[in-house]
Amino acid sequence: MRPPFRSATAGNEPLKTLDFLFQRLIKAAFVVLGVVILNFLLIHLAPGDPAAVMAGEAGAGDEKFIAQLRAQFGLDQPLWWQLVTYLGNVLTGDLGFSYRNNVPVAELIMERLPATLLLTASAFLFSLLLGVVLGVLAAYKRGTLADSLIMTGALIFYATPLFWVALMAVLVFSIHLDWLPPFDMESIGADYTGWARFADIAYHLILPTVTLGLFFTALYTRLTRASMLEVMSLDFVKTARAKGVPKARIIRRHVLRNAVLPVFTFASIQAGQLVGGAVLTETVFAWPGIGRLMFDALLQRDYPVLLGVFLVTAAVVVTVNLVADLLYRIVDPRIEAAG
Amino acid sequence: MDKETTSLLRVESLSIPLPAGLDRTYAVENISYELNAGEILCVVGESGSGKSMTANAIMGLLPSYLKPSGGRIVFRGRDLLAMSEPELERERGRSVAMIFQEPLSALNPLMKVGEQVAEVMLVHGEGDAAARERRVLELLDFVGLPDPASLRHAYPFRLSGGQRQRVMIAMALALEPAMLIADEPTTALDVTTQAQILELIRRIQAAKGMGVMFITHDFGVVADIADRVVVMERGLVVEQGMAADVLNRPQHPYTRRLIAAVPHREDGADRTDAGGETLLEVKQLSKTYRSGGGLFSKARVVKAVDDVSFSLRRGETLGVVGESGSGKSTLGRCLLKLTDVDGGEIRFRGRDIVPLSPGAFRPMRRHVQMIFQDPFSSLNPRQTIGRILTDGPVANGVPLAEAQARARELLGLVGLEPSAFDRYPHEFSGGQRQRVGIARALALDPELLVADESVSALDVSVQAQVLELLQDLQRKLDLAIIFITHDLRVAAQICDRVAVMHRGAIVECGPPAQIFDAPRHAYTRQLIAAIPGLAWNPRQAVV
Amino acid sequence: MTFFRRYAQHYGALVGLAILGMVLLLALLAPLIYPVSPWQGVGEPLLGPFEDPAFPLGTDMLGRDIAAGLAYGARVSLLIGVVSTAVAVVIGVSIGALAGFYGGRIDDLLMRFTEFFQTIPAFAMAIVLVAIFNPTITSITLAIAIVSWPPVARLVRGEFMSLRSREFVQAAVVVGQSGPRIMLTQILPNTLSPIIVTASLMVATAILTESSLSFLGLGDRNMMSWGFMIGAARTMLREAWWMSVFPGVAILVTVLAINLIGEGLNDAMNPHLRGRKG
Numbered sequence A: 001m002r003p004p005f006r007s008a009t010a011g012n013e014p015l016k017t018l019d020f021l022f023q024r025l026i027k028a029a030f031v032v033l034g035v036v037i038l039n040f041l042l043i044h045l046a047p048g049d050p051a052a053v054m055a056g057e058a059g060a061g062d063e064k065f066i067a068q069l070r071a072q073f074g075l076d077q078p079l080w081w082q083l084v085t086y087l088g089n090v091l092t093g094d095l096g097f098s099y100r101n102n103v104p105v106a107e108l109i110m111e112r113l114p115a116t117l118l119l120t121a122s123a124f125l126f127s128l129l130l131g132v133v134l135g136v137l138a139a140y141k142r143g144t145l146a147d148s149l150i151m152t153g154a155l156i157f158y159a160t161p162l163f164w165v166a167l168m169a170v171l172v173f174s175i176h177l178d179w180l181p182p183f184d185m186e187s188i189g190a191d192y193t194g195w196a197r198f199a200d201i202a203y204h205l206i207l208p209t210v211t212l213g214l215f216f217t218a219l220y221t222r223l224t225r226a227s228m229l230e231v232m233s234l235d236f237v238k239t240a241r242a243k244g245v246p247k248a249r250i251i252r253r254h255v256l257r258n259a260v261l262p263v264f265t266f267a268s269i270q271a272g273q274l275v276g277g278a279v280l281t282e283t284v285f286a287w288p289g290i291g292r293l294m295f296d297a298l299l300q301r302d303y304p305v306l307l308g309v310f311l312v313t314a315a316v317v318v319t320v321n322l323v324a325d326l327l328y329r330i331v332d333p334r335i336e337a338a339g
Numbered sequence B: 001m002d003k004e005t006t007s008l009l010r011v012e013s014l015s016i017p018l019p020a021g022l023d024r025t026y027a028v029e030n031i032s033y034e035l036n037a038g039e040i041l042c043v044v045g046e047s048g049s050g051k052s053m054t055a056n057a058i059m060g061l062l063p064s065y066l067k068p069s070g071g072r073i074v075f076r077g078r079d080l081l082a083m084s085e086p087e088l089e090r091e092r093g094r095s096v097a098m099i100f101q102e103p104l105s106a107l108n109p110l111m112k113v114g115e116q117v118a119e120v121m122l123v124h125g126e127g128d129a130a131a132r133e134r135r136v137l138e139l140l141d142f143v144g145l146p147d148p149a150s151l152r153h154a155y156p157f158r159l160s161g162g163q164r165q166r167v168m169i170a171m172a173l174a175l176e177p178a179m180l181i182a183d184e185p186t187t188a189l190d191v192t193t194q195a196q197i198l199e200l201i202r203r204i205q206a207a208k209g210m211g212v213m214f215i216t217h218d219f220g221v222v223a224d225i226a227d228r229v230v231v232m233e234r235g236l237v238v239e240q241g242m243a244a245d246v247l248n249r250p251q252h253p254y255t256r257r258l259i260a261a262v263p264h265r266e267d268g269a270d271r272t273d274a275g276g277e278t279l280l281e282v283k284q285l286s287k288t289y290r291s292g293g294g295l296f297s298k299a300r301v302v303k304a305v306d307d308v309s310f311s312l313r314r315g316e317t318l319g320v321v322g323e324s325g326s327g328k329s330t331l332g333r334c335l336l337k338l339t340d341v342d343g344g345e346i347r348f349r350g351r352d353i354v355p356l357s358p359g360a361f362r363p364m365r366r367h368v369q370m371i372f373q374d375p376f377s378s379l380n381p382r383q384t385i386g387r388i389l390t391d392g393p394v395a396n397g398v399p400l401a402e403a404q405a406r407a408r409e410l411l412g413l414v415g416l417e418p419s420a421f422d423r424y425p426h427e428f429s430g431g432q433r434q435r436v437g438i439a440r441a442l443a444l445d446p447e448l449l450v451a452d453e454s455v456s457a458l459d460v461s462v463q464a465q466v467l468e469l470l471q472d473l474q475r476k477l478d479l480a481i482i483f484i485t486h487d488l489r490v491a492a493q494i495c496d497r498v499a500v501m502h503r504g505a506i507v508e509c510g511p512p513a514q515i516f517d518a519p520r521h522a523y524t525r526q527l528i529a530a531i532p533g534l535a536w537n538p539r540q541a542v543v
Numbered sequence C: 001m002t003f004f005r006r007y008a009q010h011y012g013a014l015v016g017l018a019i020l021g022m023v024l025l026l027a028l029l030a031p032l033i034y035p036v037s038p039w040q041g042v043g044e045p046l047l048g049p050f051e052d053p054a055f056p057l058g059t060d061m062l063g064r065d066i067a068a069g070l071a072y073g074a075r076v077s078l079l080i081g082v083v084s085t086a087v088a089v090v091i092g093v094s095i096g097a098l099a100g101f102y103g104g105r106i107d108d109l110l111m112r113f114t115e116f117f118q119t120i121p122a123f124a125m126a127i128v129l130v131a132i133f134n135p136t137i138t139s140i141t142l143a144i145a146i147v148s149w150p151p152v153a154r155l156v157r158g159e160f161m162s163l164r165s166r167e168f169v170q171a172a173v174v175v176g177q178s179g180p181r182i183m184l185t186q187i188l189p190n191t192l193s194p195i196i197v198t199a200s201l202m203v204a205t206a207i208l209t210e211s212s213l214s215f216l217g218l219g220d221r222n223m224m225s226w227g228f229m230i231g232a233a234r235t236m237l238r239e240a241w242w243m244s245v246f247p248g249v250a251i252l253v254t255v256l257a258i259n260l261i262g263e264g265l266n267d268a269m270n271p272h273l274r275g276r277k278g
Helices: A015-045 A050-059 A061-071 A079-091 A106-138 A144-157 A160-174 A193-231 A235-242 A247-269 A271-285 A290-300 A303-331 A333-338 B050-060 B083-092 B115-124 B129-142 B161-173 B192-206 B219-225 B243-248 B253-259 B328-335 B358-367 B387-397 B399-413 B416-420 B430-442 B459-478 B489-492 B512-517 B522-528 C002-008 C011-033 C064-103 C104-119 C122-132 C137-148 C152-162 C169-174 C179-215 C228-235 C240-268 C272-275
Strands: B007-017 B025-038 B040-045 B072-075 B095-101 B179-183 B211-216 B228-233 B237-242 B280-292 B300-313 B317-321 B345-349 B370-373 B448-452 B479-483 B497-502 B505-510
Touching: A015 A079, A015 A303, A015 B095, A015 C104, A015 C122, A050 B115, A050 B129, A061 A160, A106 A144, A106 A235, A106 A271, A106 A290, A106 A303, A144 A193, A144 B399, A144 C240, A160 A271, A160 C228, A160 C240, A193 A271, A193 B522, A235 A247, A247 A271, A271 A303, A271 C122, A290 A303, A290 B505, A290 C122, A303 B228, A303 C104, A303 C122, B007 B211, B007 B448, B025 B050, B025 B072, B025 B211, B025 B228, B025 B237, B040 B050, B040 B192, B040 B219, B050 B095, B050 B179, B050 B211, B050 B358, B072 B192, B083 C137, B095 B161, B095 C240, B115 B129, B115 B161, B129 B161, B129 B179, B161 B192, B179 C137, B192 B211, B192 B219, B192 B522, B211 B219, B219 B243, B228 B243, B228 B253, B228 C228, B237 B243, B237 B253, B280 B328, B280 B505, B300 B328, B300 B345, B300 B505, B317 B328, B317 B489, B328 B479, B358 C272, B370 B430, B370 C169, B387 B399, B387 B416, B387 B430, B399 B416, B399 B430, B430 B459, B459 B489, B479 B489, B489 B497, B497 B512, B497 B522, B505 B512, B505 B522, C002 C011, C002 C137, C002 C240, C011 C064, C011 C104, C011 C240, C064 C104, C064 C137, C064 C152, C064 C179, C064 C228, C064 C240, C104 C152, C122 C137, C137 C152, C137 C179, C152 C179, C169 C179, C179 C228, C179 C240, C228 C240
Parallel strands: B040 B211, B040 B228, B095 B179, B179 B211, B317 B479, B317 B497, B370 B448, B448 B479
Antiparallel strands: B007 B025, B007 B072, B228 B237, B280 B300, B280 B345, B497 B505
16 A cells, blocks of 8 residues: 655645735735835935925925824924824824825826726737737747848837827827827716727727837837746756657647746736836826826825825735735646645 | 668768858768667767757757758658648647756756656547546656645646656657657766666667667767667767667777777776875765744755765875765865864874965865866956966966976976967866866966866867876876766776765775775665766777 | 856857947947037937938937937946946845844844835935935936845845854854954855845846936936936927937937846856756
8 A cells, every 4th residue: 555645744734824914914915015215314414394295396485384284294203203193193093184286196106007007908918818828929939030020010019118109099090090199088068878988998008008109119028038048948848759649739738838837927016117107108108197196296295195006006016916825826736736 | 680670760870060160061961871669779979969959850940040951851751841830739748758957957947747748638629628637647656756636736847856856757758659759868966866767768668669870979878779870089989879879889989989988997006005094084074054943933944065075195096986965075175174164173294274264275275276177167268278377376476487397398288288378268168167277276286176066068089188187187297186976987987086975974085995885874875876887888889 | 167157058148248338338338429518418309210311219308319419328228227237235234234133123224214215205205305406417417326235235234144153154163263354254255145145236226216216307407317318308298209208219229228137147156046947
């Protein structure tokens, strides 16, 4: 009788997953906390009076207003106490007040967040799908014309500034060809509902998605191709060939999954970059998201909004990374054991 | 020989040219040999002999920049070199199967092992899903894997090296091919696992009547399993014949040189009273590694060194022998304070070095030096040999000019040209680099040398030379040496005493005569029995 | 010698080098070719390309010469690209080297710190930093450096960790060399090629980031930059396409050239990878 098969780490997995979850949550919380502290420091490190910073250009000239702010935010209190107050405020969802717009910052951001999530999510899917497909194709057809064309395209878009691609797209597809709308998320005054509204938004979404996504498509194409070639040179591919597995099946069943997993990991880490790109895209297309909000806040020197948007984007990115980590743990069986 | 001798595979004057600019023009040149059904043919040679190249050519797995320029590979009457890729795909896995050296990387990490075995049958259109599943269970069981029903759902990373190699063998056997090519299948495995895998290959070969082409660098392995032998040197077949003839009456000078270099215990060579005063005393040394673990799950705790005690005298060689994970290398690192110690004493010249801080120990480092395993990573690729040899003395306060003069002297002592001083490591062969490594250790006039697998990465003929150099230096300089190795044959040849390590502990320690002829511990007996070519005496073959 | 030969085999890398050379020349000679400030209107407003041979790339709505803007913009792009990368490399190498060499607690601490900077959205942070500290060439350069060092730190840490366990480094410990000496003389020289390759690609990214910042109006008000020119052209897209097209092409070509050089360096410095690609 042979003993039942048990690997060295068997039985410990559920607890390890729990540990993993716990560690990742702590880490995520620390990043968000770090951004909060960073924000606090920025307000105080900025040249000039913190109260003036918070008032923004709206009220910077008004001495009485500044004095009132100073009292309201306890700026005469010791620094550590101010930090505690600030942390407490953020925890209760108070991100400050936009004196420029006369609205709480949190309210402004929440109103704009869905549009940004829609744009970044669609650009993420677009670039990841297209990038992986092109990268796989280029690797599979390595050395052919198709490979050269794909990789030249990737090289060019990897070197092109996002905002310029957006402008050029408007120039060509909106101004000259008049195919796609250059501004906004919905047709103004149309008041569509249901499917019609959905179609209208989708129509408006095309240019922003593509222009935001192209840089990342180029990036993922290059990564995928490199990863495919790397995996193709590994020993187990030789094993598969020695088994008599045809080339197409080797690519499909053996190379693809091993090559694409690291690209997914990388892409999820890149979520932050995508949000950064959204600031530019939303600015060009007047997309009503937090990127555009950030740009407006810049023009108006509305610092509470600026810092609030920064904090929220960081929180969104941390959440995305957390989810990606958990998904990855499910997809790749090796992670559990590595723990 | 009452075996059937129908020719299964004939390699006829095969030549494979190498790309221009390398040190020779052919990977293999005009080689011919035959493999009969029902026999094990060993192709043996050192690194760079081209022994694996032919196997890859047979399978049609040569990299794209290598194309055979002449000759034929006739398998069951058909020339494999003339076949198209789809034709070859039909043969591969069905009539010819192959297993590789590295079981760790030879399996797809993201595919369950059962699925990988079943895939052979799937791509060759064999049976339906249920039939394939039954066959997978049968195969996993046949190659001696535990609990096939649950093991087939495991991913490769859950399996040990030996288990993975068994999966590879199961995969190779799936369609009962007429021929199996095994390319150094046991080289990456521990000696006891190697013995089991060799036994398995022998058993299935006999049961299925396959022809097996077994590629190896180890004459001990040849002695254990070969029916016939082909000896290769630098792309040429220099000798072939029945195993008994080649092993015991080698004809070609190269074969004779190789066999003479096979490590083996010299009869009656035990030095009874080696060494002088006690130099090193290790008492109850222990070192534990912890990994993983968190708030909820338990950490993995490995006792790498567990309550180890021994002593060593000047001029004495102590062999520390064990399999991977036995803690032998950790022990060596502890002695050099390259890693922290959890408990115990290391008394060097009477002084316990365990409690010393890194800074306090640094002035003492020159007395204890190390020779490393890998000749390719043990020398800084960006420094000249001269710099490598003088860095140590200079760090210990020797004036540069003096250190340089001494370095030139040392080059002569280890058998290198003085011109080596200004050259870079990449200009030297593995054996030469290992000599530089020895010179570096000697540059500080140490009293104790720790040699961690220092000859394992070398070809057998180079290995013999380096061992000889070490023994020679030991006599001249009255060095104490701790020789860490996985190879019992090497330990038997050069050590005064041998300590056998198993799971962090020394299970047995004594002179080679006791360890090899009258082992007391069960694990020692198991290790000794697993030595490849135990029954064969290479010293009698070349007198 | 062999390095240059290997680099020269890379056709794209040579083209990249030639283009970058021209951009550099343009940047250096800008005050000689265009003695008048690029902010100064010198011709009729909104001249199209080649309408007036004096302004081959046309003028903007204030009559400023687009070509002069490009020449001066090259100075800002290259300056910020190179300096911010240099700062980022110094920070990244220091942190990565300490973390990788000493490991343990120090590594944990430094890597948490690095991960923090890597997780938060880099561009958003650059915007906040530049906005709060007012856009000057110094604040822009530092902001770009602050958001771009983490990958260097991770790379260097990885290299140091793997080299730390290499036998030649162990040998240096055994012969009694001190920690800092081992880091500087044994390990660091062996990490230079990946650092150089990464740094060259970072210059390209920094130029993109700088142009994005100045596009949003976060450029140094005293220095003409390509991103600013595109930002200013945004409202004139319908009327004067040349105002945004030429600066964009300038960024594209410069960044492309640097990327090509980076790839060429990579291939030349890691010859063992070539076989696989070919």
